[in-house]
Amino acid sequence: xxxxxxxxxxxxxxxxxxxxxxxxxxxxxxxxxxxxxxxxxxxxxxxxxxxxxxxxxxxxxxxxxxxxxxxxxxxxxxxxxxxxxxxxxxxxxxxxxxxxxxxxxxxxxxxxxxxxxxxxxxxxxxxxxxxxxxxxxxxxxxxxxxxxxxxxxxxxxxxxxxxxxxxxxxxxxxxxxxxxxxxxxxxxxxxxxxxxxxxxxxxxxxxxxxxxxxxxxxxxxxxxxxxxxxxxxxxxxxxxxxxxxxxxxxxxxxxxxxxxxxxxxxxxxxxxxxxxxxxxxxxxxxxxxxxxxxxxxxxxxxxxxxxxxxxxxxxxxxxxxxxxxx
Numbered sequence: 001x002x003x004x005x006x007x008x009x010x011x012x013x014x015x016x017x018x019x020x021x022x023x024x025x026x027x028x029x030x031x032x033x034x035x036x037x038x039x040x041x042x043x044x045x046x047x048x049x050x051x052x053x054x055x056x057x058x059x060x061x062x063x064x065x066x067x068x069x070x071x072x073x074x075x076x077x078x079x080x081x082x083x084x085x086x087x088x089x090x091x092x093x094x095x096x097x098x099x100x101x102x103x104x105x106x107x108x109x110x111x112x113x114x115x116x117x118x119x120x121x122x123x124x125x126x127x128x129x130x131x132x133x134x135x136x137x138x139x140x141x142x143x144x145x146x147x148x149x150x151x152x153x154x155x156x157x158x159x160x161x162x163x164x165x166x167x168x169x170x171x172x173x174x175x176x177x178x179x180x181x182x183x184x185x186x187x188x189x190x191x192x193x194x195x196x197x198x199x200x201x202x203x204x205x206x207x208x209x210x211x212x213x214x215x216x217x218x219x220x221x222x223x224x225x226x227x228x229x230x231x232x233x234x235x236x237x238x239x240x241x242x243x244x245x246x247x248x249x250x251x252x253x254x255x256x257x258x259x260x261x262x263x264x265x266x267x268x269x270x271x272x273x274x275x276x277x278x279x280x281x282x283x284x285x286x287x288x289x290x291x292x293x294x295x296x297x298x299x300x301x302x303x304x305x306x307x308x309x310x311x312x313x314x315x316x317x318x319x320x321x322x323x324x325x326x
Contacts, residue, residue, distance in 0.1 A: 005035070008080070008083055009028060009033040012028055012079040012080045013025045015079045024072060024079075027062045028079070030062070031056045031057060031062070032058075032104070033054060036095055037053045039052050039092075042092075049087075050088060050089050051091065052092055053093045054093070055095045056094060056097065057098070058097070059101075076096075077091075077094045122155065122167075122201070123199075125155055126153070128155070128169075128198045130149075132191070132194035132197065132198040132199075136148065136190060136191070141190055147173060147180075147181070148171070148191060150174055151173045153171055154169070155167050155169050160207075166207040168208050169195055169208065169209045174214050174255050175213055175256065176268075177258065178212070179256075179257075180258070192211070195209045238283055238305075238307035239255065239268045239270065241307050242281070243270065244310075244313070245310065245316070246274065246317045246320065249274070249317055251274040255268060255270050256269050267283055269281070269283075274320055281300045281302065282300070283301075283303075300320070
């Protein structure tokens with residue numbers, strides 16, 4: 001015995017062919033007919049009928065042909081309505097579905113089989129800063145990119161009333177960079193936009209980006225135990241080597257100004273509190289000069305290449321902390 005739905009589809013196809021539309025008859029013959037839900041009870045005048053909802057799943061070419069021509073789709077629906085119509089039955093609706101390749105069924109029959117994928121983990125803060133720095137560099141703001149590469153990022157989720165999680169970002173910059181941004185509002189806004197762009201994900205949006213002072217400007221507490229520096233490489237700068245050597249001897253080090261221009265990447269001025277005294281230390285690129293020289297009262301200028309190793313930085317730190325500068 002032929003299944004009921006197969007017989008119904010064959011009847012509709014035969015009716016279309018009898019009406020002179022062999023193309024539509026062939027299209028219906030190659031489709032998959034299914035019940036789209038339980039029958040409904042209708043009252044038509046003095047009689048009650050059972051109204052069926054059907055779905056017709058077709059391949060992409062047939063789907064495109066039927067949806068592009070409303071009259072052809074109406075002809076298919078009318079053929080099924082005629083095949084279903086009896087004193088006790090009517091067609092409530094015929095839904096056209098796209099048959100999925102490789103599955104042979106419409107999405108309505110397979111969507112429950114699709115498993116929800118786990119949301120990807122939030123990227124590491126250094127990866128977000130790296131992406132933001134690359135974006136700034138690509139847009140021509142190399143100094144702003146350098147500021148982000150020296151910074152550290154904190155991110156925390158905040159309450160959200162919508163379907164997308166919200167994250168608050170705090171970019172901790174060293175004091176010299178933050179002071180420079182206080183005087184350059186346009187660059188500060190570019191940094192915020194870059195971090196917001198790099199931190200936005202499909203399942204998570206950046207609610208706000210705030211610029212704040214670094215708690216450990218040169219990462220001394222982060223790497224004092226010998227841990228590898230982060231991917232942005234801030235800990236390999238000459239200023240970081242000297243700061244780590246000084247802090248190991250109990251000094252307090254804070255960068256107070258930085259010149260991004262000039263050959264070799266510009267100079268850096270540090271404020272150092274050692275043995276109860278304040279000393280200004282300026283690290284100058286000076287590729288053609290070696291050694292260091294003392295300036296005025298408790299001021300020192302040192303060439304960056306004289307801090308090329310931790311050992312040489314340690315020697316200078318010993319002089320600074322021991323008060324043996326001449």
